Amino acid sequence: MAAISEGTHRKIMTLSKAILAIATASWLGFTGAQAAPITGLLNISGTGTFDSTSLGSATSVVSFSNVTVGGGNNGSFASIPVGASVAMAAPYIFNPSTGTPALWSVGGFTFDLQTSTISLQNNNFLTITGTGTIFGPGGFDPTPGVWAFTSQNASGQPHATFTFSANTEAVGVPDGGMTVALLGAGLLGLAAFRAKFGKH
Numbered sequence: 001m002a003a004i005s006e007g008t009h010r011k012i013m014t015l016s017k018a019i020l021a022i023a024t025a026s027w028l029g030f031t032g033a034q035a036a037p038i039t040g041l042l043n044i045s046g047t048g049t050f051d052s053t054s055l056g057s058a059t060s061v062v063s064f065s066n067v068t069v070g071g072g073n074n075g076s077f078a079s080i081p082v083g084a085s086v087a088m089a090a091p092y093i094f095n096p097s098t099g100t101p102a103l104w105s106v107g108g109f110t111f112d113l114q115t116s117t118i119s120l121q122n123n124n125f126l127t128i129t130g131t132g133t134i135f136g137p138g139g140f141d142p143t144p145g146v147w148a149f150t151s152q153n154a155s156g157q158p159h160a161t162f163t164f165s166a167n168t169e170a171v172g173v174p175d176g177g178m179t180v181a182l183l184g185a186g187l188l189g190l191a192a193f194r195a196k197f198g199k200h
Contacts, residue, residue, distance in 0.1 A: 037172040038136045038143035040075015044068065044086050044104060045165040048151060051091075053160045055153045056123040059095040061164075064088035069106060075170065076136060080107035094118060094128050094149075103147070104168070108137030111168050113147055126151045126162075134170055143172035 046067030050058035067086040087105040094116040103113040113132040120127040130147035151164040 035139045035141040037141050038076045038109070038134045038145075038170040039172070040073065040077045041167055041169045042073050042077040042080065042106075042109070043070035043165070043167045044106070045070050045163070046086070046088070047161055048092075048164050050151075050160045050162060054123055055126050055151065055162060056121060058121075058126065058160075060091045060093040063090045064092075067104075070165070076140065077107070077109065080109075094130075097130075099132075103132070104166075110135045111145060111147065116147075116149075124153055132168075134168065141172070143170045145170050 044067055047065045048061040049063045049065070051060045051062050052058040067088050069080050069082055069084040069086060071082050073080060073082075084106055087102075089100050089102050089104075092100050092103060092113075095118060097116045099115070100113040102110050104111050111132055111134050113130050115132075116128050116130040118126070118128055126149075128147075128149040130149070132145055132147060134143045134145040136143075145168045147166065147168050149164060149166040151162045153162050
C-alpha cells in the first residue's frame with residue numbers, strides 16, 4: 001500500500017475527530033435525556049376483603065382497607081414515610097392471573113401488576129408472587145418490579161377480611177446497549193473513512 005501523504009493524513013485526522021465528536025455528543029445526549037431507574041424495596045400492609053370466607057378458595061381481593069407503608073423501605077422509596085396511606089386498586093384477581101393497573105400508589109410511585117402466581121394457598125395462608133412495572137415521579141424510568149403478597153387467617157375467623165403484607169422490589173438493570181451501539185457506530189465510521197483514504 002502506498003504511503004499516505006501529509007495532506008491525506010490531516011484529512012483522516014480531521015474526519016476522525018469529527019466522527020468521534022459526533023459519537024460522543026450522541027452518547028452524551030442520550031445519557032443526559034435518560035432518566036434514572038427506580039431502585040429499592042417498598043413494604044406495605046393492610047386488610048383485604050376476599051371473595052370467599054375461606055382463604056383456601058379465594059380467587060380475588062374485592063376491596064382493601066387501612067393500607068399503609070411499613071418499615072424497611074430503601075432506595076428510591078426511602079423518603080416515603082412509614083404510615084403513609086397507600087391507594088389500592090380493586091378487585092385484585094389472582095386466580096386466574098389478571099393484570100391490575102395501579103395496583104398500589106403512594107408517594108408519587110405506582111405499580112402496574114402484570115402477572116400473579118400462587119405459591120401457597122390453604123385455609124390459613126395465601127402467598128402470591130407477581131411481576132409488573134413501577135412508575136415514579138419526576139426523572140424516574142419505568143422499572144420492572146417483583147410483587148410479593150402474603151395473607152393469613154391465623155385465628156380462623158368465619159369472615160372474608162384478612163390481614164396482608166406485601167412488598168415490591170425494583171429489579172431494573174441499567175441499559176448499556178445504546179451506549180455500546182453509539183460508540184460502535186462511531187468506530188465503524190472511523191474505520192470506513194480510514195479505509196477510504198488509505199487507498200489513495
